Amino acid sequence: MxxxxxxxxxxxxxxxxxxxxxxxxxxxxxxxxxxxxxxxxEPVPGVKPAAIQADPMAFLTAGAEAWSKxxxxxxxxxxxxxxxxxxxxxxxxxxxxxxxxxxxxxxxxxxxxxxxxxxxxxxxxxxxxxxxxxxxxxxxxxxxxxxxxxxxxxxxxxxxxxxxxxxxxxxxxxxxxxxxxxxxxxxxxxxxAFEVGRNLATTPGKVIKETPLYQLIQYTPVTDKVLTTPLIIFPPWINRFYILDLTPEKSFVRWCVEQGISLFMVSWKSADESLKDTGLDDYVLRGQIDAIDTVRDLLGVESAHVIGYCVAGTTLAATLAYLAAKGEAAKVKSATFFTAQVDFAHAGDLKLFLGDETMALLDQLTADSGTLDGRYMAATFNLLRGRDxxxxxxxxxxxxxxxxxxxxxxxxNSDVTNLPAGWHRNYLETLYEGNKLAECGGISVAGTPIDLTQVETPCFIQAGREDHIAPPESVWKIMDHFRGPKRFVLAGSGHIAGVVNPPSAGKYQYWVNEGEVASLDEFVEGATEHKGSWWPDWLSWLRSQDPSEVPATGARQPGGGKLKAIEDAPGRYVRTR
Known part of the structure; x- marks a missing residue:
């Protein structure tokens, strides 16, 4: 050398x-x-015996062969x-x-x-x-x-x-x-690094009601007066509610309270065997409508504002249609939809997981308990963005x-919840694959056929421009079904960051179009871009529905009315795996 x-x-x-x-x-x-x-x-770590093929050597070599190929x-x-x-x-x-x-x-x-x-x-x-x-x-x-x-x-x-x-x-x-x-x-x-109640979901409040399906949280006002019409948030039952109450600087919940809103949150129970037979009727009647009636009675008001996020927004659409069919639509003053779908014709990549093989796997995974371990849902969502x-x-x-x-x-994202297996499968087959909610009378709630075109409730509809779970063209379909006044806002970013975008962050942007448009393409073509968070735009719209205020006293304080405090927010349901 x-x-x-x-x-x-x-x-x-x-x-x-x-x-x-x-x-x-x-x-x-x-x-x-x-x-x-x-x-x-478990012959293989983390894998139950039933999941292994009859030939154990074939199971052990399958991964190696796939890797080699x-x-x-x-x-x-x-x-x-x-x-x-x-x-x-x-x-x-x-x-x-x-x-x-x-x-x-x-x-x-x-x-x-x-x-x-x-x-x-x-x-x-x-x-x-x-x-x-x-x-x-x-x-x-x-x-x-x-x-x-x-x-x-x-x-x-x-x-x-x-x-x-x-x-x-x-x-x-x-x-x-x-x-x-x-x-x-x-x-x-x-x-x-994080713990619910320590540095996540820390907005002060009390659990004031508990049912086998959900806990109802009432948040403590920080303003002298609050809006007369209260607001109830229905988060997706496939996730924990505190996506809307993360660290204080990111919390939509805390921000709403600071804006003088009487705020209530539904915290769904992670499914166990006691909920294995829970279905659409339960989430509509014993979930959303029960919470609406509870808050109306507690505060002595005729109606409430409601928010439905993701799949809870899908159910909220059925709830509004059911109330309309029953002549009780006045119970809801306005409805807001965060990245929610009611018509699944253009539902995106999640529809790829609806084949016979998926349904057979669901049956196998849920045969014993009647519930689906939330880790499988988390894995599915991770697959949609496998690189990241x-x-x-x-x-x-x-x-x-x-x-x-x-x-x-x-x-x-890793704090998963379990799901009632039958309802999850029904949701996938009837709504995602069959698209029955979009059909007049395609589904029924407690024997009452649902027709989305009968919904006249004022609605605010938010979609994320880069949303890979609820694509904006799919969320837009709400505009084609509901008859009442509607405001559509297209937010920058995706399914989570497009929603959780506080004004203080100064991030992203949103688009609005004040004209009469018939499609998302027309909306985008004539839309005006605004920098930052869309939350103030929503707040202005919400106040326009009913600007009246009342003192934040009596029943407006958690435990101050006929429903006494059970425990401090965020409650025990959100901590139950």
Missing amino acids: SSDTATPTFPTLEDWQHWTLVMGRAQQMLMETWAESLKAG GLQAWGQLLEQTQAAAEKKDKRFAAPEWHDNPVFDTIRQSYLAISDQLLKGVETVEGLDEAAHQRLRFATKAFVDAMSPSNFALTNPQVLKKTLDTRGDNLLAGLRHMLDDIRAGQLTQTAKG LIWNYVVNNYMLGEEPAPFDLLHW
Whole structure:
């Protein structure tokens, strides 16, 4: 070798001893986890015996075969192209991806192949739109999974970290992975950083009613006077309500109270066997209408404002139609819909999970308890954004061995609730797949046929421009069904950030169109953009429905009326897994 060429350094005896220790410790961790699973009656950690095929060897080798085939396919694709593509992508933010010729070639090749594959989907002939949508989703999932950043040997950050820590990152990552397998859930935020009632869901209030289905929270006023007409929020029963009451600076609940609104929140109970037979009638009659009647009676008012978020908004539409059919529409002064769908003709990627295989899996998962473990729903939503909500954490937690950063939104995202299995399946088959709510008389509540065109309640409808769960074109369909006065607002960002966007943050934007428009395209074409949060626009609209105020005394204080305080907000239902 020439004098200016560095002589390669060979591993010393100490190096060999160290890496032998690393591999031995890894093997020990795996064996300990396996032993614990055997004691729990689970031959495979986190997997119940019923889920394993009759041939155990086939089960054990299935993952390895899939991995091998994926790598083989990836290698073949690399050989087919040398095209380069430049994209801004946080997966390749590390300088090594650009500065090192080897990794720069890998990155550019991958991006070029990704483009080629995704564009190729659009050229496939002989498929209907539903099949095309499934192919797009599957191709994107494959492309994201096969990113070179997801593999230790083709990720320069992982290689560097492994050398710098002498393999400690891999042991830490293995420990994280085994912990997640035990928990049956991917860790997305720092453990212990957040706690409901300590630094989340801290807006002062009291639980003033408890039923087998929900707790009703009344929040403590902070203004001398409050709006005469109270507001009741119905969050989705598939999530915890405190998405609207995160840290104080992000809390929609706290902000509403500060604006002088008499505010009530429904906190749904996470389903157990006592709720396994719960269905649409229960959520409409013994949930939403019961809460509305409770608040009306408590405060001595004729009507209440209501908000329905996501699936609770879908149910709220059925509630409004039921009240209209019964001649009781006056119980609701106005209705606000956050990213809610009533017509599922354009429902987005979630419709990809409605096939016979999905329904059969649901039956298998819920056969014993009659409830669906919320972790399966969380996994489904993570799949919709696999690059950000799955692979990002595989690299950070398992390969780099890092702890995820504290993030209140992702703590909420991981705080799952269980669902009544029968109602969940009915919701998917009847509403998502069958689109029966959009049909006149397509569904009934307590024997009363539902007709959305009979709803004349003033409505505020919010959609997120980048919403992948409730696409704006799907949310817009509410405008086509309800007959009453409606205001549509298109917010920047998606299903969560588009809703949880306090004015103090100064983020994103929203669009309104004061003209008469017949479609979302027409709305967008003539819309006016406003910077920041849409919350003040909604508040102005809400006050226009009834601007009158009353002193914040007596029953306007939690426990000050005929319903006495049961416990402090946020209550025990939101803490029950």
